[in-house]
Amino acid sequence: MKISQLFSVEGYGVVVTGGASGLGLAYAEAMAENGAAVTILDIDGPRIEQEVQRLKSRGLQVRGDVADVSDHPALDRAIDNAYKAHGRLDVVFANAGIDSGPGFIGNWVGTERPRNPQGALENYTDERWNRVIDINLTGIFATLRSATRIMKPQRSGRLIVTSSVASFQCEPAIGSAYMAAKAGVTHLTRCVAQELAAYNITVNSIAPGFFVTNIGGGHAKNPATQEAVAKVLPMHRVGFPDDIKGLALFLASPASAYLTGQQIAIDGGWTLGAVD
Ligand SMILES: NC(=O)c1ccc[n+]([C@@H]2O[C@H](COP(=O)([O-])OP(=O)(O)OC[C@H]3O[C@@H](n4cnc5c(N)ncnc54)[C@H](O)[C@@H]3O)[C@@H](O)[C@H]2O)c1
Incomplete structure (x- = not known):
């Protein structure tokens, strides 16, 4: 297979x-941009509307649908509609999160890192915990389940989950529900990958x-936050969405056919340890 074919998603049906x-x-x-037909699902x-119009004006095949990943019947309907609209479902990115x-x-980061009582465990409300878990963990589960209804009978598919370096590294500036949810999706990725491997469906997380x-x-x-974070990152710069496109293409394309159950960190070296 030529290298261009190895990384091709031409003609694929994709949901994000x-x-x-x-x-x-x-x-x-x-x-x-690489020839797939894409459905954007979002609550916004x-x-x-704005992004679909922008991408369509560039000649790309993109459609959108409003769906909340914590409303599971609505999510199933939106994924069914995407499947019907594109005529196939090859890749699903389970990405929505808060x-x-x-x-x-x-x-x-920085020398001034005061304790924040608002974020302390004893003040963490059930409401806040449940909302984060509903969207960031249960929403990923519901998306994987929904896609599997279609991918399992067709015996092919790629499921790509957005986790976080917070899944394995405690970050005290982030509420604990976020880290618990992300650790959950990382292990869920592994277990679902084991279950679906026999059906030629790979499941990996970014x-x-x-x-x-x-x-x-x-x-x-906030430029001040970016500057402070960049200072301690080994690459001395923060990430921008374009930085993630190559990894997404790799995980969606034939190039990663034998890779499943893995999590790949993309973090400018953050998890190697901070530097000054
Ligand atoms: N930005 C980072 O530094 C970072 C780091 C690690 C992980 N992540 C993860 O990346 C994913 C994407 O986040 P982002 O940084 O691009 O944020 P973002 O806010 O720019 O985009 C998230 C999108 O998800 C949508 N969304 C929120 N709740 C939803 C719901 N219930 N149903 C459907 N859509 C919903 C929002 O409307 C928004 O368009 C999240 O899972 C996040 O946890 C982000």
């Missing part, structure tokens, strides 16, 4: 949850480090 912004939008672009209708508010330390997106109200867009 949380695809209207940030990393999900980058996955959608990476697929559509106006943003779906932040969990502050952790027990106020700042991401663990991003610090990426500039709209998560948490766009706190990562």
